[in-house]
Amino acid sequence: MQDTNILWQGKYYNSLEHCTIRLDEKAVMIDSTIVGHLDNKIYSIAYFIETNRNWEVQHFSINAKINNSPFQVEGRKTDDHWNVNGSVINNMSACVDIDISLTPLSNSFPINRLKLKDGQQAHIDVIYIDILGQKITAREQKYSRLSAEKYKYENVPNDFEAIITVDKSGLIVSYPELFERVH
Numbered sequence: 001m002q003d004t005n006i007l008w009q010g011k012y013y014n015s016l017e018h019c020t021i022r023l024d025e026k027a028v029m030i031d032s033t034i035v036g037h038l039d040n041k042i043y044s045i046a047y048f049i050e051t052n053r054n055w056e057v058q059h060f061s062i063n064a065k066i067n068n069s070p071f072q073v074e075g076r077k078t079d080d081h082w083n084v085n086g087s088v089i090n091n092m093s094a095c096v097d098i099d100i101s102l103t104p105l106s107n108s109f110p111i112n113r114l115k116l117k118d119g120q121q122a123h124i125d126v127i128y129i130d131i132l133g134q135k136i137t138a139r140e141q142k143y144s145r146l147s148a149e150k151y152k153y154e155n156v157p158n159d160f161e162a163i164i165t166v167d168k169s170g171l172i173v174s175y176p177e178l179f180e181r182v183h
Helices: 105-115
Strands: 001-010 015-023 026-038 041-052 056-067 067-076 081-083 088-091 097-100 120-132 133-143 150-156 161-166 172-175 177-181
Touching: 001 067, 001 105, 056 097, 097 105, 105 120, 105 133, 105 150, 105 172
Parallel strands: 097 120
Antiparallel strands: 001 015, 001 177, 015 026, 026 041, 041 056, 056 067, 067 081, 081 088, 120 133, 133 150, 150 161, 161 172, 172 177
């Protein structure tokens, strides 16, 4: 079993995240805490995510407080559908990954799962969890591998894009204007 501890600073979100990633022979387990403030909202988030060794999300649990108001989301992938907060969500059956708005870790799931080679790109569907907006939607994203350390991330339709730097484990080092790894 191998543990990796990461500390990310959220530049735009005025946040700090402590994330522990544990790899064993069958799964990747992530346990993380984020605290911060944005637009007169003070927030704290604790989340747990379990993926298989291919970085395909199997289960997630998010407990957030935004100005002391709770927001909780729990999801589990079973067969070909997602059960989110106790309900089957049909329009998310194609989603393999999740994207949590306040953490760069979400980008590591498709980067590690897709195993793109330089110059390759892939379109994916994700469950997007907007913590501060308290919304859950399906979204399309595009990843392009520029080099071993650089990926281009795009929302589709393209209303946002960024060049992300990763380490040799596919974990985010730099996400310009949004996140920087501190440790």
